[in-house]
Amino acid sequence: MNATPGTTSATAAGTKPLRIAYSPCPNDTFTFDAWAHGRVPGAPALDVTFADIDITNGMAERGEHDILKVSYAVLPWVLDEYALLPCGGALGRGCGPLVLTAEPGRDLTGAVVAVPSEKSTAYLLFRLWAAATVPGGVGQIVVLPFDQxxxxxxxxKVDAGLVIHEARFTYQNYGLHCLADMGEHWESTTGLPIPLGAIIARRSLGTDTLRRLAEAARSSVRMAWDDPEASRPYVLEHAQEMDPAVADQHIGLYVNEFTADLGEDGYAAVRGLLERAATEGLVPGVGAQALAFP
Known part of the structure; x- marks a missing residue:
């Protein structure tokens, strides 16, 4: 989808809201509902734009917006300007991208594969999986909006597709088969959770503000857990006609302890993904300190 204006939280007169962009997916609207609507005490006000991950990745590369939900895969290109917040993002177990085909067991050697972005965690996980399991190599990569x-x-139109988010729960409605689960491959080879989406904020905001943002994100998700019904109107308003039960599954899968705090395992997962991807020549190398929170 195109980037669209969203909700602006309450703000004191004369205080300019911080510009934030995240997806309309249930995990993001659930996580940020309380903050976006001014219910987190002391949190900076927000001016929200909704945009899919490929668009927010581009925003980050161009230095647009103060706070962004992006793919961990784009971090090597943006960490000079943006800091990784230790909360608010999406990591987990059993929640990885899937490779789907129209017939079971299809050989992907030389295949045309549709992906949602070439600078996404899903794509990095796919390329790491393919390097290990498709000796002949896949063929053409085609970027399509995830809903297409x-x-x-x-x-x-394509031989296989790499899907994310709620497609985990709906692909059988299209008569498709799961050829491989990128998350299962990642977890079985690393033992680490799957790093999917990150929250980043402009370093120029300063250390004190960055810490306030992290605490606001952490408080917002905890408030959503404490009162899930409070976020439901916001979630369903932006869920793109998603069945409410699927939205609940989506939230249950992608909003977890790593959303409140990356922790040791979360940071290890992010470092592991970027190091492996750099070894394969998929991303530039990232120094250990670049991921550290101020």
Whole structure:
């Protein structure tokens, strides 16, 4: 989807809200509902834009917005200007991207594969999986909006599709088969959670403000856990006609202890992903200190 203006939280007169962009997916609207609507005491006000991950990745590369939800895969290109917040993002177990095909067991050697972005964690996980399991190598990579990938596979326009988010719960409705789970491969080879989406904020805001932002994000998700019904109108308003039960599954899968705090395992997962991807030549190398929170 295109970037669209969203909700602006309450702000004191004369105080300019911070510009934030995140997706309309249930995990993001659930996480940021309290903050976006001015219910987190002492939190900076927000001016919200909704945009899919490929768009927010581009925003980060261009230095747009103060706070962004991006793919961990884009961090090597933006960490000079943005700091990784230790909360608010999406990591987990059993929640990885899937490779779907129209027929079971398809050989992907030389195949045309649709992906949601070439600067996404999903894409990095896919390339790491393919390097280990498709000796002949896949063929052409085609970037499509994530909601067009399953129809393209079903209709034979591509040989396989890499899907994310709620597609985990709906791909069988398209008559498709799961060829491989990128998360299972990642977890079985590393023992680490799957790093998907990160929250970053402009370093120029200063250390004190960055710490306030981290605490606001942490408080917002905890408030959502304490009173899930409070966020439901916001979640369903932006869930793109998603079934409420699927939205609940989505939140349950992607909003977890790592959303409140990356912790040791979370940081190890991020470092592991970027180091492996750099070894494969998929991303530039990132120094250990670049990921540290001020």
């Amino acid at each position: 990938i399953m129809p393209a596979v079903r209709d034979g």
